[in-house]
Amino acid sequence: MTSITPDIGSHGTDLPAGTPRGTTVINDAVVAKVAGLALREVTGVHAVGGGAARALGAIREAISSTDHSQGVSVTVTGPLVAVELSIVAEYPLPLQQVADDARTAIINAIETLVGLEVTEVNVTINDVHLPDEADDTGEVPHP
């Protein structure tokens, strides 16, 4: 599904003020990608997506085509967006704080970059990453 924003014509000479000169269409995938990218800046978010999505993501990354919208699902209704998010949090950070930070980052990104209004962001913390554990992608954990 896509969202359509009427594009107000800017001071057209032969058009009455306020007549649209076309429509801007923002695909849902774009909104999801913007949200996914915003999460990279959030402290305490170790990974995005559920187990299966992350396993697929690891394969995608190996062939260098990262899916930035992994773990993010958006529903756009007119100018309103609802987001469902699934993340893995870092131990030992407070989970509610991590979830709230992720929500704030997504709301800021979508409202400033896309210009749609976010009604809700439902965050699911599906796992916790322990620092002394080997990463399930097989890479060495950062010190």
Next chain:
Amino acid sequence: MSGSTVTVAPHGTNRITARAMTRLVSAVAADALGVRPSQVRVDLADAAGRLDLTVRTPIRVLPRDHLEGAAPANGTALDRTERAQHDIRGTVAALTGADIAGVTVRLTGARLRLPKRAD
């Protein structure tokens, strides 16, 4: 998802799955008792809407010949377990925001391990 803890935030909900809660509790318990998180078994139960935790874990103890005096400086295994039980309750509540009804710690064994050398 069943067994998850849901908190309502201003713009949506925060949900902590049973898997995330289990792993977090095992990490906290492992820290408190000096064992590895993978050695800790955690059961989550519902106690009239509050969270009831049961932790089954070994405890790390010093071999007898390393003990100075009758009891180790940080207390007997029972003292340490009781302190760990309080730590688990406090830390899990602080990290997850969950309303914890009770924490049961069951010691399933003892791991003999020498203290790490500080160098």
